Amino acid sequence: MVTDVSRDPVRIGVVGLNYWGPNLARNVDRLPGAELTWCCDLDDKILARMGAQFPDARTTTELDDVLADDSVDAVIVATSVPTHYLLGKRVLEAGKHAFIEKPMAVTARDAEDLVRTAEAQGRQLMVGHLLEYHPAVRKMKQLLDDGELGRIFYVYSNRLNLGKVRPDENALWSLGPHDISVINYLTGEEPEEVSARGECYLQQGVEDVVFGYIKYPSGMTGHLQVSWLDPHKTRKITVVGSDKMAVFDDMDADRKITIYDKSAVVPQYQSYGEYVTLRFGDIHIPHIANDEPLKLEVEHFVECVRDNRSPLSDGRDGLNVVRVLEAMERSLRDGGRPVRTADLTAG
Ligand SMILES: NC(=O)c1ccc[n+]([C@@H]2O[C@H](COP(=O)([O-])OP(=O)(O)OC[C@H]3O[C@@H](n4cnc5c(N)ncnc54)[C@H](O)[C@@H]3O)[C@@H](O)[C@H]2O)c1
Numbered sequence: 412m413v414t415d416v417s418r419d420p421v422r423i424g425v426v427g428l429n430y431w432g433p434n435l436a437r438n439v440d441r442l443p444g445a446e447l448t449w450c451c452d453l454d455d456k457i458l459a460r461m462g463a464q465f466p467d468a469r470t471t472t473e474l475d476d477v478l479a480d481d482s483v484d485a486v487i488v489a490t491s492v493p494t495h496y497l498l499g500k501r502v503l504e505a506g507k508h509a510f511i512e513k514p515m516a517v518t519a520r521d522a523e524d525l526v527r528t529a530e531a532q533g534r535q536l537m538v539g540h541l542l543e544y545h546p547a548v549r550k551m552k553q554l555l556d557d558g559e560l561g562r563i564f565y566v567y568s569n570r571l572n573l574g575k576v577r578p579d580e581n582a583l584w585s586l587g588p589h590d591i592s593v594i595n596y597l598t599g600e601e602p603e604e605v606s607a608r609g610e611c612y613l614q615q616g617v618e619d620v621v622f623g624y625i626k627y628p629s630g631m632t633g634h635l636q637v638s639w640l641d642p643h644k645t646r647k648i649t650v651v652g653s654d655k656m657a658v659f660d661d662m663d664a665d666r667k668i669t670i671y672d673k674s675a676v677v678p679q680y681q682s683y684g685e686y687v688t689l690r691f692g693d694i695h696i697p698h699i700a701n702d703e704p705l706k707l708e709v710e711h712f713v714e715c716v717r718d719n720r721s722p723l724s725d726g727r728d729g730l731n732v733v734r735v736l737e738a739m740e741r742s743l744r745d746g747g748r749p750v751r752t753a754d755l756t757a758g
Pocket of ligand 1: 451
C-alpha cells in the first residue's frame, strides 16, 4: 500500500506511551501521509522522553487537550487494557477516528458499545490486531480464499514461551487476542460457541496455561494453546484443509509458511473394503515479503481515515475477539462448560 502524500496529512494523537505506544508513535511519525501531533500520557517522565524523540508533537497528561484540538483527525489508544473502553469512547464521542490496541475492551457489552458509538458518530474504529497485517497471515488468507487448501476443517495455534508472567491478567488475555483474531480472520466467520480449560501453577487464580476451543456456524473449529510456562518459544498457526495443510511459523525467518500437499481422501461411495486413504505430496514454501506488520497496520489506519473506509480489523472484528475472550473466561471459571457468544450480551 502506498500512502498518497499529495493530500493533507492525517493528524494523529497517541495516548499511552509506555512500552507499546512509542512503537505506534514512531510509525506515525515516519509515515509521509501522517503527522504525529500529540503525545499524551499520565506520566511526566514518559512525556519528557517523547518530547525529545518527537519534537514536532505537543505533549500533555490530559486526553481532553488532544480531543479539544480541532485539527486532530484520529487518536491511537495504547493504554492498559482496562482503560480502552472509556478512553476509546471519549475519542469517538469527540468526533475523532479511533485506533484502539487489542483487546478492544474487557467485556463484549463494552465492545458493542464502542462499535455502536463509532457508527453513530460516522467515525472509523480500528483495533490493533497486528497479526492480521502480517504478510504471512495475509498469504494464508489468500490461499484459503483461492480454495487452494480445499474446505477448512480446523485451525489451531500455539503461542508458548517462558514469561512474561503477569499478576493482573492470565495467559489467555495476555497471549490469546492475536491468535483469536487470526483464527477468526482465516475462518471468515463469527464465533458461535467456545470452551476453555486452564491451570494456575504459579499464582492462585491466574492461569499460566490455557487450551481454548472455538466453534463456528459452518462446523469449522479453532483451537488455541497459550502458555507463559513452557520451554519452547513457539508462535505457530496451522490450517488443516480437505486438500492441503499449511503452517505459519513466525519463529522461522526463512520459512514463514509451509504448504503441505497432504490430505485424507474419503472414498465417494463407501463399500466394504474401501477405507480413508492418506495422500502425501510435495512441500511448498512460498516467498513472503519482509514488510514490518506494524508499519503496514499504521499505514492501513491512515488510509482508512483518509478515505473514510472500514479497516480490515474494524470494531466488529475487535468485538468478535472480545466475545471469544470473555466467553472463554466464563468457561474457564466453570470447568470448561461451553459458552455461546450470543449469550454474553443477551438480556
Ligand atoms: N500489538 C502488539 O503486539 C502489542 C504488544 C504489546 C502491547 N500491546 C497493547 O498495547 C497496549 C499498551 O501496552 P503497554 O504494555 O505499553 O501498557 P502499559 O501499561 O505498560 O502502559 C500504558 C501507558 O498508558 C498510560 N495511561 C493509562 N491511562 C491513561 C490515561 N487516562 N491518559 C493518558 N495515559 C494513560 C500509562 O501512564 C502508561 O504509561 C495494551 O493494550 C497492550 O495489549 C500490543
